[in-house]
Amino acid sequence: MFILTGICLGLGIFVALLSLAILILSRKPPLIFGKYPRKGLFYRVKFGIALLLLKRLRYRIYRRNEEVLSSPEHLAKMDRPQPLTNDPKSYDVVSFMAANAKGEKLMVTLERRRRGVLKAALYLWLPEGGLYSLPKLPDMVYFTTDDGIEDGTEFRGGGFHIYPEESMRTWRLKYDGPLRRREHEDLVSVSLDLRFTSSSAHFDYNRDLSSSLIADSIAREAWNESFYGMLKSVGHIVEKRMHYEQNGLLAGSIVLGDRYLKFNSHGFRDHSFGTERCLSSINRYVYFALFLDDGSSMVVGNLSQPSFFLSSLKVGYVCTPDGIYKPITSTNFELYSYGEKGIPPKHQNFLVNTADRSYLVQIRVEDSALRYVGGDWESKVHNQFVSCTVNGINGQGHAEYLYRHEGGRPEEVGAQDPQWYQRIKRYERSLSNMEHIDEGDFIF
Template sequence: MYLVAGIFGGIAALLLFAALIIVVLRLKSQLIFDIYPAKGLFYQLKYVIALVLVRRLRHRVYHTKDELNSPEYLAQIDRPQSLSDNPQSYDVVSFMGANGRGEKLFLTLERRRRGVLKACIYLYLPELGLYCTPKLPDMLHFTTDGTRENDEFKGCGFHVYPESSMREWRIRYEGELRPESTTGKCLSVHMNLQFTTQAPFFYHNRDLSSAVIADSVAREAWNDAFYNLLKHVPEMVEKRTHYEQSGRLTGEVQLAGRSFELQLSGFRDHSFGTERCLSNINRYVYVALFLSDGTSLMIGNLSQPSFFLSSLKVGYVCTLEGVYEPITSCNFELYSYGEKGTPPRHKNFIVKTAKTKYFVQIEEQQSSVRYVGADWVAKIYNQFVACTVNGIKGQGITEYLYRNKDGERPEAVNATDPEWFRRVKSFERSLSKCEEDESEVFFF
């Protein structure tokens, strides 16, 4: 009798303990600015659980797949991707670079359905200042008449394409650039650059530190919505691919009759899939720094509360030899840097990898604003900066994205869009109001 009672008592105690653990995990942390969860009382317990689960899941998914490094797979992903029938299908390439003289380049091209291209170039030359594509702050360009797709990063003067998988990309632009800080005269430009690298690629789904993912997840409340999301994480991850690569940007830029030979430390990224909705992102900050000793740092913080990642640090340090060291922690918190809508001109923070601690100091030299989306759903500040990391000088570019809650694309800009695009935007608005209309294919 006592044995049976003891067994049942032990079972009851275990059940009670399990119930308490479940209650503890569901507790909601204090929110900073009603968005960013602080580390709660049971953060360490949740962190350990999350770290174990993330490591096991990623090992099972990625470290057993030899094809991720096969030449066939690399050739497949390192080229313009076919856009699917999914209305949010996208394909993006971006390049950043800088050198010790302070010359900097930023270029991004995003392909969307029906030949829509979201594009911009920034060229910073210390003796001349910052130049950009004339249409900025708007980024929408149209490469077809809306009835055909565009299967290249090409159109409106741009042409960016791989010459050798994971080794060489060509960047061409023939058109105009204008001074960013004034309404000055547009200047003709001919840009012919090559991105080259011998470094491997940093695949975010596989190579991002498990520690920073566990840190972000441990701050969240593990409620029913969280557990329901976990069931769909594998399929959601499969719908988005993002990788980056450190290298060199070299070539010639002819601007208004003057020729500039660029030799930049740089990196590129390539993203594609169907899960890229900026309206679900609260904020993000991305920092790319290139140091005089050949080291580069890519550091970011993403806030996407709907995905239970209210404050996810991302990034790595890349050595001169092309070895990536993922960051394991960082005290760069979004609520401390530009939360009110204006990025700070000066930033100091600490980044850690498994091997080294880096003290980062950044000072803005010039900045610019651009808008993303057919209705300017997001506002992006790009800063062109000088930096010091552990006493080593460098140059770089930062990117601050905010939800553009109060603004909208001006009618003067809308009026320059093709008629078919204005019709599609009208159709999208009817969908948001739950009105029935099958006259167009929703794609933004």
């Protein structure tokens, strides 16, 4: 009898302590500007738990499958344009960022969506010529089919053709069409033919991002019922969201009207695909891509996506001149300190740490441009063209500041869209507004 009583008492105490621990962990820490959580009282405990779970998850998904994931067959399949699924959020994106010691900078991104929709941006910044960009910007929406029935199978459209010549080694970047020069109404005919080459490995954000950075972000969140529900599906979410980057050289020719430019630069190519790319759930992000005169490069970012329990996730790496990636383990770059009111700063100074070195990053903005992303302009991005100094080494690069945009895509901008796309947008808006629609507008 006494033994049974003791067991019941012990179970009662255990349940009470467990309930207390869950209650404590579920408390929301103090927020900066109502968005960014500070480190709570039990931050260290939560950090240790999160770090352990992350390492186990990564071992299960990546480390024990390393032989398959690093095979030439798998890499070739991953690196080519991806088939778009029936999921309306299915996407496939390839981007390039590059800069050289002369100050020449290039940014190109192409995003493939269902029904032949293509979202494109190109910026070319020259020290003596200023900024050249696609005439349609700040809008990015292009159409590669007349009827919106078939999906494209290539990164092609709007004058672009981007394709792999050798997986994880060589990509070709071509553009033939007009560009508009900043503060000039006339268009310049442009022919761009560049080849991206790399002998380095790639940096997979799901696999290679510092576990400490992710654990830090998770440990700042309230571990409530919604959080535990997200944990149950995190493996499924990871499988539907792929993003990797590869550093290398971007070189070739650019013809601007009657002017010939030989372009040689350090740069990187990134590739993203899946079904979990929801811009409407992102509060903010800031992203730097810096290319230094000694051949090294640095990527630093900070993402705020509270709906995914990542109110402030820091990301990035340093890539050495010989192509070795060193994941960033910490940085004092905080979103609330840089451009929180919607105006990106012209100067940024912050510290970055890897496992074996610290870096002082100093950035000066030379020019900037605005573009809107998403089918309904859910977000706006300030693209900055910058010069920098990292531990005394000069460099050039790019910065992106993304903010939420509530104004929508103006009707006058969408007036030239194909009729089938306009019907889709009317249907989507009617769903959002709980309005009655005619059956003929339902074309899915």
